[in-house]
Amino acid sequence: MPLKSRLSALCDLTSRLIRRYPGTVALFGFCSGIASFVLVERQAGLAKVIAAVMLVSWLWLMLENSLRRSLERWFGWKVPRPLLRYVTQMVHQESLFFIIPFFFITTTWNSGQSVFTVMLGVAALISLVDPLYYKWLAPRRWIYLAFHALTLFAVLLTALPIIFHLSTPQSYLWALGIAVVLALPSLSGLLRTWNWKSLIAVPLLAIVVGLAGWMGRTWVPPATLWLTDVAVTMSMDDASREPGNRLRQLTSAELRTNGLYAFTAINAPRGLKERIYHEWMHNGRRVDRIPLDINGGREAGYRAWTHKRNFPDDAQGKWRVRVMTEAGQMIGMLRFEVVE
Incomplete structure (x- = not known):
């Protein structure tokens, strides 16, 4: 045939x-x-x-x-x-x-x-x-x-x-x-x-x-970027790149002792280099925007963090750290609260 x-x-x-x-x-x-x-x-x-x-x-x-x-x-x-x-x-x-x-x-x-x-x-x-x-x-x-x-x-x-x-x-x-x-x-x-x-x-x-x-x-979600681990902490282990005690609430006095770390592990495609931002929000108002450069390929996510020391005098209230791309797409969010 x-x-x-x-x-x-x-x-x-x-x-x-x-x-x-x-x-x-x-x-x-x-x-x-x-x-x-x-x-x-x-x-x-x-x-x-x-x-x-x-x-x-x-x-x-x-x-x-x-x-x-x-x-x-x-x-x-x-x-x-x-x-x-x-x-x-x-x-x-x-x-x-x-x-x-x-x-x-x-x-x-x-x-x-x-x-x-x-x-x-x-x-x-x-x-x-x-x-x-x-x-x-x-x-x-x-x-x-x-x-x-x-x-x-x-x-x-x-x-x-x-x-x-x-x-x-x-x-x-x-x-x-x-x-x-x-x-x-x-x-x-x-x-x-x-x-x-x-x-x-x-x-x-x-x-x-x-x-x-x-x-x-x-x-629109960033389709190939997602958080595999997040933490708000007062300390970071530089050698192991692991956060200390994870916090959801802390006092103003603790906040001013050594500041705070926002830790994020981000999964990204292999070979991808991306700039992201940690946007620190206080009661819905952005008070800081810190850039981070990440590299994709690690299964557990690329681990990076920002360390914020300067906080307003009236730091009490709801805090969020938004993890954003350069295009303005949100990858995820960390939350914590500061009490008197």
Whole structure:
């Protein structure tokens, strides 16, 4: 049998199996996504391959119709539409279940970041439930493309630091820019008619979306940075890089004895160099911002700390130390209280 006929028969067989056992697509997407996260944790080199395959698969998603026509015209391969539809759904599932564990770990749940992570969870649920995916999402083309752009944005936030060792601000800018460009078709779908005004309206809408995405960066968790250990303490062991007694409450007199250390161990991709900040907040007002440079690759997290000696006379009250990226995304938070 010629190769062309074999490929056509394989496509037909795959399409029939998917139609007969549709639940296997959802199960495969879920299991492979979780397996991807486990492999990322255990072997960084394989994580690069997985992330690269996902990015290539997104190129397929955006060009699936033209590629289908080209395959039929050049090779005579008529790829069944149900097969393409299920492949698209599987890539959505694979992508979302690959990134959600990262965002689940890095989200500071008592902040606005929880909104973004919950939104990704809702998107994953839609990709799993066929009636929602095929009867509500897919027929609405502009919403479907916006769904593409949102998922790709989250995938790039996770993949770029792993593949290219880009810092968090660089990754956010690249991910936002690419997502806005790919969202242009969905933005044009908001317009009922297409004329010269549309040529002005669509770029303006893209600019607004881009600005909104940048202004809302504090609501987006840094997907590849998370805290593995934190402590507020009055002493540090420089040799072992371990904190002393961990404190949740102390008096003003104890505070002025030797100041305080804010200790953080931050997990980051191998090879990543990142500048972060410890922002010392007193009763909701920032009183200090201290930079720290971290290097990724250590399983237990890169250990770093800041030592603050200068405290106001009226230091009583609630204190927080926010761990922030240069892009303004919060990695986590330490809390303590000063009493009289």
